[in-house]
Amino acid sequence: MHASGLTLTLAGRAIPLGPRAAGAAVVREVRSMPFGLRLWIGGLLAVLAVAAVAALVALPPGWKVFGTSPSFEWGLMIVGYVFFAIMTSGLCLASSLGTVFGIERFRPFEKRHAILAVLSLTTAFLIIALDLHYPVRMVFGAMLVPSPSSPMWWMGVFYGAYLVVLLVEVWSMFTDHPRIHQWACTIAACLAILAPATLGAVFGVLAAKPFWFGIFTPIMMVASAFLAGTALLGIVFYAVHRLRLADHARSASIALPAVRLLLAVGLVIVGALVIRQVVAGLTGTVPGHREATIALVTGPIAAEFWGLRVIAGIVAPALLLLMPMTRNPAGTLAASILALVGVFTDRYTFVTAGQIAPTTTHAGTVSYPYASYAPTLVEVSIFVGALAFLALAYTLAERYLDMGETDVHVGINWPWMRRHDAGQDQEGQDHEAAGDDDVGEDHDGPADLPAPDTSRAPGGPAVPVEVAAIAAGAGS
Amino acid sequence: MSEPRIGGGPMAPADPAPVVPVDPVEAPAPVEAPDPVGLVPLDELAPAIAAVSTSRRAFLGFGLAVAGGMVGAGVLARFFPVFADELDPASPIVKAYDPGTRQWTFIVDTASCIGCGLCVVACKEENHVTDKPGYTRTWVERRTVTTDGTLYVDSPDGGIDGFPSHSTAPGAAGKAVRASHFQPRLCMQCATSPCTTVCPVGATYTAEDGVILVDARRCIGCGYCIVACPYGARYLAPAGEHGGGITPGIADKCNWCYHRINQGQLPACVEICPVGSRKFGDAADETSEIVRVLRERNPQMLYPEYGTRPRVLYLGPSVEEA
Numbered sequence: 001m002h003a004s005g006l007t008l009t010l011a012g013r014a015i016p017l018g019p020r021a022a023g024a025a026v027v028r029e030v031r032s033m034p035f036g037l038r039l040w041i042g043g044l045l046a047v048l049a050v051a052a053v054a055a056l057v058a059l060p061p062g063w064k065v066f067g068t069s070p071s072f073e074w075g076l077m078i079v080g081y082v083f084f085a086i087m088t089s090g091l092c093l094a095s096s097l098g099t100v101f102g103i104e105r106f107r108p109f110e111k112r113h114a115i116l117a118v119l120s121l122t123t124a125f126l127i128i129a130l131d132l133h134y135p136v137r138m139v140f141g142a143m144l145v146p147s148p149s150s151p152m153w154w155m156g157v158f159y160g161a162y163l164v165v166l167l168v169e170v171w172s173m174f175t176d177h178p179r180i181h182q183w184a185c186t187i188a189a190c191l192a193i194l195a196p197a198t199l200g201a202v203f204g205v206l207a208a209k210p211f212w213f214g215i216f217t218p219i220m221m222v223a224s225a226f227l228a229g230t231a232l233l234g235i236v237f238y239a240v241h242r243l244r245l246a247d248h249a250r251s252a253s254i255a256l257p258a259v260r261l262l263l264a265v266g267l268v269i270v271g272a273l274v275i276r277q278v279v280a281g282l283t284g285t286v287p288g289h290r291e292a293t294i295a296l297v298t299g300p301i302a303a304e305f306w307g308l309r310v311i312a313g314i315v316a317p318a319l320l321l322l323m324p325m326t327r328n329p330a331g332t333l334a335a336s337i338l339a340l341v342g343v344f345t346d347r348y349t350f351v352t353a354g355q356i357a358p359t360t361t362h363a364g365t366v367s368y369p370y371a372s373y374a375p376t377l378v379e380v381s382i383f384v385g386a387l388a389f390l391a392l393a394y395t396l397a398e399r400y401l402d403m404g405e406t407d408v409h410v411g412i413n414w415p416w417m418r419r420h421d422a423g424q425d426q427e428g429q430d431h432e433a434a435g436d437d438d439v440g441e442d443h444d445g446p447a448d449l450p451a452p453d454t455s456r457a458p459g460g461p462a463v464p465v466e467v468a469a470i471a472a473g474a475g476s
Numbered sequence: 477m478s479e480p481r482i483g484g485g486p487m488a489p490a491d492p493a494p495v496v497p498v499d500p501v502e503a504p505a506p507v508e509a510p511d512p513v514g515l516v517p518l519d520e521l522a523p524a525i526a527a528v529s530t531s532r533r534a535f536l537g538f539g540l541a542v543a544g545g546m547v548g549a550g551v552l553a554r555f556f557p558v559f560a561d562e563l564d565p566a567s568p569i570v571k572a573y574d575p576g577t578r579q580w581t582f583i584v585d586t587a588s589c590i591g592c593g594l595c596v597v598a599c600k601e602e603n604h605v606t607d608k609p610g611y612t613r614t615w616v617e618r619r620t621v622t623t624d625g626t627l628y629v630d631s632p633d634g635g636i637d638g639f640p641s642h643s644t645a646p647g648a649a650g651k652a653v654r655a656s657h658f659q660p661r662l663c664m665q666c667a668t669s670p671c672t673t674v675c676p677v678g679a680t681y682t683a684e685d686g687v688i689l690v691d692a693r694r695c696i697g698c699g700y701c702i703v704a705c706p707y708g709a710r711y712l713a714p715a716g717e718h719g720g721g722i723t724p725g726i727a728d729k730c731n732w733c734y735h736r737i738n739q740g741q742l743p744a745c746v747e748i749c750p751v752g753s754r755k756f757g758d759a760a761d762e763t764s765e766i767v768r769v770l771r772e773r774n775p776q777m778l779y780p781e782y783g784t785r786p787r788v789l790y791l792g793p794s795v796e797e798a
Contacts, residue, residue, distance in 0.1 A: 061697060062715030062724025069610055070711035073699040133697025133712070133725030141677030141694050143546055152676035152700050168535075207782050208670060208706035287781075355703065360779075361661065362708035364596075364615030364634025368645060 013400075037395075044392040051385020054378045061133035065378045071362035072355045072373040077131035079348045080383045083228070084124035084390070085159060085199060086221060086347075088166075089192040090229020091117040093222075094262055096189035099182070102417030108247065108255040108405045110185075112236055113229075114173055115401070117188070118166045119393045120232075121159065123386045130382055151201040158195040165191060174401065178411025186414070196225040203354065211281065211292035212354040220273050220350075227266035228343040234259040234336025236394070238329050246403040256329050260321055263335055267318045270346070274310065291357035291369075296349060300356065300370055305349050313342015573738040578685035579759040580732060580787065581766050582743075583775050584660050587792030588753040591616050591658035595745035595754060596636040602733060602744035606716050609633055613709075613730040614662040614745055618643060622651040657793040660754060662745070663688065663709040663730035664778065664786030671701035671710065671727075680727060686787055687732055695726035702727060706782040732756070 006017035016022050030038060057065050068075040095113035098106035129135040138156070147153040169184035171177075200218030207213050237255040241248050281293025296305050317335035320326045326334070358367045375383075397403075410417070599605060599614045616635030620628045620643040628645035639658075642649065665688050672680050672688060679694035680701055702710045715724035722728060733743035737756075741747070746756040757766030769775065775789035 060715065060724075061726075062713060064714055068699075070702060071708065073702040073712070131698075135696065137694060138677065138696040138698070141679070141696060144549060145678045145694070147676055147678045149673045150676045150700070152674060152698065156676060202700070205674070206670070206704050208704055358708070360706060360708040361615065361617050361629065361631055363610060363711040364612040364617075364631055365610050366617065366629050366631050366645065368629065 037399075041392065041395060044388045044395070047388035048385055048392065051381050051388065054381035054385065055130050057378050058130050058382065065376060066131075067374050067376045067379065069362075069365070069371075069373070071358050071365050071367045071371040074351055074355065075373055076348070076375040076379040076383055077127055079344075079351045080386055081124050081128040081131065082199060082221075082351070083344050083347050084120050084127065084386065086196045086225035086343075087228040087232055088117045088121040088124065088162070088225075089196040089222070090225040090227065091120065091232065092166075092188045092192035092229070093226045094230045094233055094259075096185065096192065097262075099185035100189045100414070102410070102414065104418075105254055105258050108237075108250050108258070109233060111173060111401075111403050111405055112240070113233065114166065114170045115397045115403075116232060116236065116390075116394060117229075118163070118170055119390050119397070121163050121166060122393075123390045124159075125163070126389065127382065127386050151198060151205055155195070155198045155202055158191055158198050162188065162191045162195050180411070182411035182414075192225070193222060196221045203350075206354075208359070209354045210284070210286040210289035210359070211296075211357075212350075213286070213289075216273065216276065216280075220270075220277070223266065223269045223273055224343050224346055227263070227270050227339055230259055230262040230266050231336040231339040231343065234263060234332050235340070238333035238336070240398075240403075241329055245398055247405050250405065252329060256332050259336065260327070260332050263317065263332070263339055264321045267314055267321070267339065270343075271314045271318070274314065274346075288357055288359040292353045295356045295370055296353045300372075301349050301352050304345055308345040309342050309349060312338050313345055314339075317342070575684035575687075575738070577760060580665075580685050580687060580737065581757060581759040581770065582662070582665070582732065582746075582788040583755040583766060583769055583791060584788060585753040585755070585791040586657050586659050588751045589616065589658040589660055589792075590751055590753075591618060591635060591639045592750065593635045593638045594748050594750065595660060596634050598744040598748040599730070600636070602736075604722055605728075606714055606722075608714055608716060611711050611714060611728075612636070613728070614660065616658050616660045618656060618658050620645070620648060620656040621654045622648065623654045624651065625654075626651075655793070659790075660745075661707065661709070662788060663732075664707050664784065664788045665732065666784035666786050668783060668785050670704040670706065670782075670784060674700045674704045676700065683734075687734055687737075688729075689731055689734060690727050690729065692723040692726050695723075697725045697727070699727075706779055706784060707786075 008015045008017055016025050033041070057063070066075055066077065091109075091113045095106065095109035097103045098109055132138055142153055142156050165184050165188045169181060169188055172181035172184055197218040200221030203209070203212035203221075204214055204217035234256070237251045237259060239245070241252040241256060245251075278293060278297060281289055281296070284290050284293065295301060317338040320331045320335040320338070323331075325331075352373065355373070356370050358371050362371075593616060595614055596612060596616065600607065600612065603613060605611065605613055612634040614634075615631055616639075617629050617631035618635075618639055620630070622628065626647075628643045628648040630639075630643045630645040630648070632639065632644050635658075643653075643656075665686055667686065669682065669688055672682055675681075676698065677694050677696055678691075679696070680688060680690045682688050697712055699712060702712065710727050710729040713722050713724050713726055713728040733741070733745075736743060742756055743754075746754045755766060755769060757764040759767055759770065761767065769791075770789075773791055775791045777786050778788070778790055779786075
């Protein structure tokens, strides 16, 4: 037996598990971090500490720590769940263009999207677990007593399967199982439509809530998902480009222009759906539909709707993407952040507008003209903590996993993919990058560089993850 | 070193775990350029195939074990109702009570309701409903139409203390009243109920006699049934002083005092109503008064446009003609 005791081999690093050795290793690791990274992680940990307190307060069932009431039962927690859940699907939708449909310029999304998708879905599940009063029952209840009449049950089925598929996707990617990876990506792309559409159906089947009711809710949910996922990729790839992380040259030359294109598509679709939503709502004849829409456009949530959702969330990013002077990585970052804020506001106003103009008395409470809901500090802390969780987990993944995209291979050439994809995608992408029209528009990025293979993170050697080996020091 | 494996079965052949971390030098080389058509010599691919198929077998085996466990647990749950216990509202059914023979029906006569609020008091007492404002299984609302044709609805504290002489709805003060009536409300026990349809875990369900119950052991507190109910009859029970049967954080609503009606008693609100505006009975019993009222006075459904087919029916001034 060595004194070192247990070690865990992760991503090619031996991580000591003994308390003293682990403590020393953490200190050594923190010392090796640049100051900015230490500050960033420290800040995120502080936010998470606050959120942890809030989560503890939210745990006991029935405590009224949320701002919800019988007439306004779904609040910020549901908004947060929907936001992170659809973001997961958006990431898969964006990346499927490369992984499933074999379009070269969308290939750089693979590793980062998969990690982000897993983390985003985990975040969504964490939020909903804190919102539910009895989350453990949900898992067992949904499995033991299937309720196929409930859209929420199907949502659980699809998102549960989604998490499994995403985990397989990440595992196969980092352990180099290209065929399994290809299958996982393809199934994930299907679930990326199924899952948010079902989430839309959770709202869309409710005749009691005319603003939510209808076939356009799932459509809107999928479109929002696409926009949210693309916007998150924009933020991440800007950080990769700016901080010179793994594969940063390709990030600037291929990923960011691709994000710009996808964002523009998403904004156009979501913009059209918003126009439909308002027009259909104002001319609607179902009791409560018009009232809810009026609350949205001129009522208590009009400021959020017009200011954050329409102007900041759709018009401003569209202009940023359109104007020549902002067609650069910084402009794409700004457009991505604004679009993401827009999607969040979109989900917030959607959930709010659905309940704000009640068509009935709720448990003896008459809410006229509008039901009131304001998120409490606990809810806000949990939501901000969820954002911090996603950011922290992704930061750690970016630092300790090999995020270079060049070693991801096409496992199976689906019939619609170009043949040279398999095994030689690197050459293909270099060629693509050099001949790409968009490259020249990246004024402040290293866009004109050919995508080199040397763009590794300064910190880490590229070693495939082997999560398998837990070695007990010696002996046995 | 070999420890006994729990539930061996499909997992057992996948045991050689040390094979999983493929040698990074040798194995991935063939994997790197797999020919989709399969023209690479087999012996070149052999190590990769061995590694991949081993891990795949392990993965499939794991999946099969999980799926098998779930199916097995589901079958077991059919025979051994793990959820049923004293909190199950269906369990207080007395031996003599046969829900299959009953068609409970509730009729509210708004013409005679005086808005005294005794029904709300009785319900809270009988069912240990919290005193916190905003949570009640039944309530009375006053629907007032002023001379300018506007409808005002008010229900101070669910009407538990009765009503002041003028509507407390915002904007109604000082306006001359054209018509006004009280409308007692409770769970409609809909025949096609949105709440039971949307419940993701089957915690709320329709008993054979038509009453919709909530299984406190299954409910997860997601609130879906609450946003789905067009009548606002449900709420999540807040924590606080409760008596028997109410679990904080789960969906709660009127169940027509199920513990009373299955022993031949009337719901508490019906029993206490001083003017008889709440009527309750078994529509399957041809001799009952409820059947006579159903035949002679043709009571109406509230909000029929939702297609929920409520089992609570209304006589007297309706919502529209108020």
